[in-house]
Amino acid sequence: METPSRSQTPGVQPGRRWVNLLLGSGVVASIATFIYPALRYIIPPAVGESTNRSVVAAKINDLKNNSGKVFKFGSKPALLVRTTAGEFKAYSAVCTHLNCTVQYREDLHQIWCACHNGLYDLEGRNVSGPPPRPLENFEVHVQGEDVVVTRGA
Amino acid sequence: MKALIRPILNWLDERFGTGSVEEFLRHKTVPIHRHTVWYYFGGMTLFLFIVQVLTGILLLLYYRPTPEDAYESVQYIVTQVRFGWLIRSVHSWSANLMVLTAFIHMFSVYFLKAYRKPRELTWISGMFLLFVVMGFGFSGYLLPWNTLAFFATKVGTEMAGAVPFAGKWMLTFLRGGEEVTGATLTRFFGFHVAVLPGLATVLLAMHLLLVQQLGMSVPPSVERATAEGRQPPRVMPFFPNFLLRDIIGWYAALGVLGALAAIFPWELGAKADPFAAAPAGIRPEWYFLFMFQTLKLLPAKILFLEGELAGLAGFSLAGAVWVAVPFLDYRAGFGRVTRFFTGLGIFALGFIVVMSALALR
Amino acid sequence: MRQLLKFSLVILPLLLLAPSVALPAPGKDSCIACHAELEGKQSEPAKKFDTDVHHQAGLSCSDCHGGDPGDESMNAMSRARGFRGAPTKLQTPEFCARCHSDIAYMHRFNPKMRADQLSQYLTSVHGKRLKQGDTKVAACVDCHSVHDILPASDTRSPVHPTNVTSTCGRCHADAAHMKGYNIPTDQVEKYRKSVHAELLASGDTSAPTCSTCHGNHGATPPGVSSVANICGTCHVFFAQLFEKSPHQAVFAKMGLPGCVQCHSNHEIVKPSDDWVGTGSSAVCTGCHSAGDKGYVAAQKMAGDLAKVKTFLGRAEEILGTAERSGMEVSSPKVELTTAHEALIKARVNVHSFNDVEVQKQTDQGVEISQKAYQAGVAALAERDVRRKGLGVSLIFIVLAISGLYWKIRQIESGSQM
Numbered sequence: 001m002e003t004p005s006r007s008q009t010p011g012v013q014p015g016r017r018w019v020n021l022l023l024g025s026g027v028v029a030s031i032a033t034f035i036y037p038a039l040r041y042i043i044p045p046a047v048g049e050s051t052n053r054s055v056v057a058a059k060i061n062d063l064k065n066n067s068g069k070v071f072k073f074g075s076k077p078a079l080l081v082r083t084t085a086g087e088f089k090a091y092s093a094v095c096t097h098l099n100c101t102v103q104y105r106e107d108l109h110q111i112w113c114a115c116h117n118g119l120y121d122l123e124g125r126n127v128s129g130p131p132p133r134p135l136e137n138f139e140v141h142v143q144g145e146d147v148v149v150t151r152g153a
Numbered sequence: 154m155k156a157l158i159r160p161i162l163n164w165l166d167e168r169f170g171t172g173s174v175e176e177f178l179r180h181k182t183v184p185i186h187r188h189t190v191w192y193y194f195g196g197m198t199l200f201l202f203i204v205q206v207l208t209g210i211l212l213l214l215y216y217r218p219t220p221e222d223a224y225e226s227v228q229y230i231v232t233q234v235r236f237g238w239l240i241r242s243v244h245s246w247s248a249n250l251m252v253l254t255a256f257i258h259m260f261s262v263y264f265l266k267a268y269r270k271p272r273e274l275t276w277i278s279g280m281f282l283l284f285v286v287m288g289f290g291f292s293g294y295l296l297p298w299n300t301l302a303f304f305a306t307k308v309g310t311e312m313a314g315a316v317p318f319a320g321k322w323m324l325t326f327l328r329g330g331e332e333v334t335g336a337t338l339t340r341f342f343g344f345h346v347a348v349l350p351g352l353a354t355v356l357l358a359m360h361l362l363l364v365q366q367l368g369m370s371v372p373p374s375v376e377r378a379t380a381e382g383r384q385p386p387r388v389m390p391f392f393p394n395f396l397l398r399d400i401i402g403w404y405a406a407l408g409v410l411g412a413l414a415a416i417f418p419w420e421l422g423a424k425a426d427p428f429a430a431a432p433a434g435i436r437p438e439w440y441f442l443f444m445f446q447t448l449k450l451l452p453a454k455i456l457f458l459e460g461e462l463a464g465l466a467g468f469s470l471a472g473a474v475w476v477a478v479p480f481l482d483y484r485a486g487f488g489r490v491t492r493f494f495t496g497l498g499i500f501a502l503g504f505i506v507v508m509s510a511l512a513l514r
Numbered sequence: 515m516r517q518l519l520k521f522s523l524v525i526l527p528l529l530l531l532a533p534s535v536a537l538p539a540p541g542k543d544s545c546i547a548c549h550a551e552l553e554g555k556q557s558e559p560a561k562k563f564d565t566d567v568h569h570q571a572g573l574s575c576s577d578c579h580g581g582d583p584g585d586e587s588m589n590a591m592s593r594a595r596g597f598r599g600a601p602t603k604l605q606t607p608e609f610c611a612r613c614h615s616d617i618a619y620m621h622r623f624n625p626k627m628r629a630d631q632l633s634q635y636l637t638s639v640h641g642k643r644l645k646q647g648d649t650k651v652a653a654c655v656d657c658h659s660v661h662d663i664l665p666a667s668d669t670r671s672p673v674h675p676t677n678v679t680s681t682c683g684r685c686h687a688d689a690a691h692m693k694g695y696n697i698p699t700d701q702v703e704k705y706r707k708s709v710h711a712e713l714l715a716s717g718d719t720s721a722p723t724c725s726t727c728h729g730n731h732g733a734t735p736p737g738v739s740s741v742a743n744i745c746g747t748c749h750v751f752f753a754q755l756f757e758k759s760p761h762q763a764v765f766a767k768m769g770l771p772g773c774v775q776c777h778s779n780h781e782i783v784k785p786s787d788d789w790v791g792t793g794s795s796a797v798c799t800g801c802h803s804a805g806d807k808g809y810v811a812a813q814k815m816a817g818d819l820a821k822v823k824t825f826l827g828r829a830e831e832i833l834g835t836a837e838r839s840g841m842e843v844s845s846p847k848v849e850l851t852t853a854h855e856a857l858i859k860a861r862v863n864v865h866s867f868n869d870v871e872v873q874k875q876t877d878q879g880v881e882i883s884q885k886a887y888q889a890g891v892a893a894l895a896e897r898d899v900r901r902k903g904l905g906v907s908l909i910f911i912v913l914a915i916s917g918l919y920w921k922i923r924q925i926e927s928g929s930q931m
Contacts, residue, residue, distance in 0.1 A: 019924050023917030029910040030404065037236035041211055045233045052225050075837075075844035077851055100855040115858045117750050129748075132718065232842035238900070241840075393925060401918045408911045415904035418897060421840040 054150040057090065060142060068104025068111075073149065077101045078138065079111065080149065083122060090149040091124045092136040102135070111135065177365070181391035186375045186384070191261035192395075193402050195364075198258050200403045201251035202353070204410070205289075208244040209346070216296070218342035220335040223298035224424040231421060242414035248290055250406065252440045255286050263478070263498050267370035270486035273479035275363040280476045282356045285349055287440060292345040294438055295338060299422030304435045306341075307333045312448070315461045334427065373488045436512060443508035444468060450511075475501070543583045544590055545575035562662040571623050578609070604644060606653040607632055634732035650691065657681050657730075673730070676714055678723040679705060704781035722748070741779070742772030749773075755865040776800075787823070790864055791816025814869040818876040822857050825883035829853070832890030841897055846889035853882035 052074035063069055063082040070077050070093050079093040081104050091111070093101050100115035110127070111120040118129035125134045139150045166172040183192060215234060217226040230237035259279065262268060268276035295306045310333065314324035329336030371379075378384040389395055437445055447468075451460040458466070474481065482494045549560035563569050568577070576583045581597035582590045591597045601609035611632035613619055620627050635641040640651040657673055664671035672681040683702035685691050692699050705711050705724070713721035727744045728735060736744050746753025756762055756772055765772055776797040777785065788795040791812050792804075798812035829850055836843045856879030863871040 016924060019917065019920045022913065023921050026910060026912075026914030026917040030407075030907070030914045033907040033910050034407070037239055038207075038211060040235040041237060041240055042214065043235070045235065047233055052228075053222070072845065072848045075847035077848055094851070098858050099851065100858050101851055115855065115862065228840070231840040238840060394922065397918050397922050397925075401915050401922075404911050404915050404918070408908055411904050411907050411911075415900045418839060418900075420838055422838060 052151070054148060056146045057140075057149045058147045059145050060147055061145075062147075063088075066106050066109070068106075070101060070103065071149075073138075073151070078149065079104065079135075080140070080147065081111070081122065084109065088140045088142065088147055089122060090138040090140045091120075092138070094135075095131055096126065096133040096135065097130040178392050179390075181365070181368075182388035183369050183391055183395045184371050184375070185387040185389055186371070188261075188265055188372050188375070191258075191265060192369060193399060194254050194258035194261060196399045197402055197406060198251055198254045199357075199361075200399075200406065201247050201254060202286075202357075204247045204407075205244065205251060206350070208240050208247065211240050212244060213346065218296070218338055220298060220338055220425070223296060223338060224421075227297045228421055238418060239411075239414050242419045243410050245419040246410055246413040246417075248293060249439070250410070252286060252290055255283055256440070259283055260498070260502055264495065265370070265372040266482070266485045266490070267372075268479040268485070269370075269373075269482070270479070272363070272367055272370055275360060275367065276479050277476060278356050278360040278363065282353065282360060285353050285356060289345060289349050289353075290438055290440060292341040292349065295341045296345065297422070298338060298425045300425050300429075300432060301422055301435070303333060303425035303427065304431045305437045306337065307431070308435060308445075309437050309441065310337075312461070312465065315459075315465055317462065332427070373485065373490055376488060439509060439513070442512040443505045446508040446512035471501070543574050543576075544586045545579075545581065545583050548586070559661040566661055566663050567665050568663065578613075603649045603653060604647070606655060607635055607641070607644070610654045631731045634729070638729070638731065638733045639735075640733060650685075652685060656685075673725075675719045675721075675723050675725075676717075678725050679711070679714075682724045701780045704778070708780065708782040709784050710782060738769055738771045739766060741774050745773040745777075751862055752865045755863065759865065759867045761867050787816070787819050787861070790819060808867070811867065811869040815864055815872045818869070818873050819857070819860060819864075822853070822860065822876040822879040822883070825880045825887070826850070826853050826857060829883040829886040829890065832887055832894070836890050836893040836897075839894075839897060841893040843890065843893050846886040846893075849882060849889075850886040853879040853886065856882065 055071070055073050055078075057071045057073075057078070057080045058069060063080065065082055065086050066084045068079055068081040070079055072078070073092075077093040079091050079102060081089045081091075083089060093103075095102050095113040095115065095118060097113065097116060097118055100113050102111050102113045102118075102120065105112040108119070109122070111122070111124070112118070113129070113131065116130050118131040119127050120131065120135050121127050123134070124137050126132065139152060141148045141150070162171065162175065166175070183189070212230065215226055215230045215237070217223060227241065231241050232238075234240075262276065262279070291306075291309060295302045310324055310327045313327055314320045316323055325331065327337070327340070328334070329340040375384065379386050436442065444464075448461055448464045451464045453460045455463040478494065479485075482491055484491050485494070546560045546563065549557055551557070552560075559575070563575070574583060575581070576596075579598050579600070580595070581592075582595040584590075585595065589595065591599075598609075615629050615632045617629040620629050636645070640653070643651045644653060659672055664674075666673045668674060669676065671677065679702055687699055687702040689699045701724075710721050710723070714723055725733070742753055742756060746756075752773070762772070764770075765775065771779070776789070786795070789797045792799055792802075792809060793816070796812065796816070798808065802808035802812060829846075833843050833847055833850065837847075856875045860872050860875035860879065863875055866872075
């Protein structure tokens with residue numbers, strides 16, 4: 001079927017031009033929608049490490065001696081304590097009795113659960129009240145300004 | 154466009170001698186007849202394989218193959234990495250689609266008797282490719298290390314142990330030990346990203362080379378009709394006609410994959426706990442279901458053999474017969490249709506469909 | 515001369531050794547030596563004595579019973595040699611207290627050891643009745659055993675915390691033995707059903723057993739007004755709340771035991787939320803009836819507890835679904851632990867019997883649960899938002915496919931010409 005051509009260039013019909021345009025733009029656009037996600041994917045996200053295993057709990061100046069702070073570790077709360085001597089210690093903040101969130105008591109120098117008055121010492125050992133087991137201990141490392149808490153393997 | 158490509162091709166020809174390849178491609182034709190549609194499935198499977206390789210490589214950038222980290226790394230990909238959810242879901246869905254197209258391709262080749270002389274090796278390399286594809290599916294399924302994957306692998310590898318004499322060795326080889334553990338994960342990862350890709354490459358090269366060398370097979374009925382003058386021999390050029398149609402199919406597949414990834418995203422599941430009891434209704438992926446269901450239905454004892462063992466023997470025999478079909482159905486080489494093999498094919502297809510449906514109930 | 519020398523060198527040493535051969539060597543105990551070879555009951559003490567804590571401390575039969583362990587004849591057991599014989603039941607407390615109430619003597623063995631067991635015992639029901647001549651009550655050896663006495667910290671001792679219930683139960687659960695005393699004999703049976711017994715059986719020796727609440731040497735049932743004090747030594751918050759609650763004064767006036775009224779004394783089982791309120795398992799309706807203030811408060815508290823549990827459950831469900839389908843919901847999950855904590859605290863506050871206090875906690879729990887629920891909804895919505903992106907890419911794909919289609923038509927119509 002011959003389409004009457006407006007252009008005088010031999011072999012190039014406007015129908016053909018439109019088809020080429022359609023094809024070209026469709027192919028380029030669709031390839032872009034494939035390439036774009038792949039390129040974004042390759043760039044590593046800001047949070048480098050899965051937050052389940054390792055987390056920056058605080059900056060070293062956030063806590064003074066003899067104080068504690070609850071922070072998020074994966075999907076559970078955890079407790080960072082700076083002892084009177086200045087040492088950092090970290091534990092799971094989930095009380096082993098009925099899963100309330102424990103806190104550091106500056107007056108007692110112990111970890112306390114407000115639900116039923118349970119107490120843990122600074123090694124995480126359950127020393128008084130209903131908790132049946134010690135708190136899980138985590139490792140703490142100071143990297144520059146960061147206090148990094150990791151869960152053992 | 155053409156003005157750009159021509160100089161590049163010339164440059165390559167001067168160095169690689171690609172001119173002969175160009176010539177060949179220019180003259181390659183694809184027969185046109187009632188069954189032409191089936192010709193597309195081989196290329197579709199190849200395309201999906203390429204999708205798997207590309208998305209697989211992307212996943213490799215973030216995945217960690219240890220029991221402590223595997224689940225978390227997939228969670229990380231899916232929640233933290235930009236478009237990670239898309240890459241992961243496409244990879245999982247495309248795997249299933251590829252197995253489906255591979256089976257369709259295999260059955261269409263079977264029923265159209267494309268395996269007959271001189272294409273016996275194409276069939277054999279293709280069958281082994283199918284086994285490799287199913288190996289990809291089985292090994293890849295464990296990698297997210299969730300409950301379903303863990304127990305499906307346990308059940309699946311348990312079957313290997315039932316084989317007489319070599320069973321114990323096979324089970325230990327697959328699992329990397331007596332039980333499914335982190336050692337199994339490492340091993341399956343090695344199979345999935347190194348061993349099987351290597352095997353697939355070799356087999357694919359052989360398969361594709363043979364297809365180019367031997368051209369497209371025409372079904373015996375069409376051959377006869379053409380010879381008797383009832384049908385004019387119609388062909389279309391591979392390039393660009395068939396290829397453009399191929400590409401349409403590939404685009405459609407991409408659309409389907411994208412839709413599946415967005416509308417039915419692949420679940421993360423719960424992290425595997427080796428010490429927990431297996432959840433009820435554990436079963437392998439759908440392409441293993443027919444075997445799984447058969448073994449479940451077999452009685453405890455058949456003649457002198459344990460039921461499970463008889464089942465495995467049966468499948469092994471069936472597999473061997475299937476691979477050897479070009480030699481068994483040698484009459485097809487003379488253009489004669491042996492009804493027995495058509496019937497066998499219908500039985501096999503029906504068996505697989507019915508057993509899979511039963512397992513899904 | 516040489517004969518004399520031989521005699522001196524050989525015979526004399528033997529003569530010198532003779533006494534030690536003829537008499538029992540120092541430390542050799544004729545009591546044990548003889549009694550071990552006797553039959554039946556007479557040989558029992560000697561055979562059991564090896565493990566006895568007194569034996570480990572270097573004491574022997576004569577240290578309690580008197581007599582002379584160096585004398586191999588029956589004379590060893592004569593009055594002249596200080597033999598005291600076996601004490602009767604009525605004599606037992608003073609018999610043991612001869613040493614055990616002597617602080618200076620006891621502290622030679624264990625400086626930490628208490629020496630007031632006898633004085634405590636005399637205040638107890640057992641001690642008082644014994645003094646009146648009742649030989650059926652418990653005295654020292656009934657609980658501690660005799661001749662194979664182990665320290666209370668030894669798990670084999672009948673007074674180790676894990677064994678105390680069986681020891682007390684030997685008499686107190688025996689209906690025939692307890693006839694005439696007019697006290698129940700089902701305490702052991704009831705106690706074994708309690709959470710305290712369960713904890714003790716799992717090895718937690720800090721869990722209360724009979725002696726924890728009743729005392730051991732000074733065993734006395736706590737009076738009605740002091741029961742709450744005993745429970746409150748461990749269950750601090752509950753005792754404090756109860757004391758400030760309206761129930762404290764009312765119960766005291768009515769002579770009702772505080773905690774025991776709802777929780778029982780021996781059969782203390784794990785409480786459930788349906789004890790609160792006006793339902794079929796509720797304890798409140800034991801006193802309160804429809805219309806009075808307590809009834810209304812109970813209903814309110816039960817309602818609030820149920821409400822926070824419902825919201826908590828819904829939030830947990832949706833967050834679980836979101837997480838399993840691959841969405842990042844760790845922050846709302848951490849937030850939700852505070853809601854769970856509020857429920858726990860609400861249950862504690864029930865013991866103020868003030869529905870306002872309970873509501874303070876449940877309201878907080880409900881608020882947090884709702885926020886977490888919204889976060890779950892948002893996570894699932896975000897998952898669905900991806901369909902928009904899909905839509906865009908599908909448009910381009912359709913564009914490309916139609917371009918290809920027309921191209922094919924164009925090529926093939928051209929070639930047909």
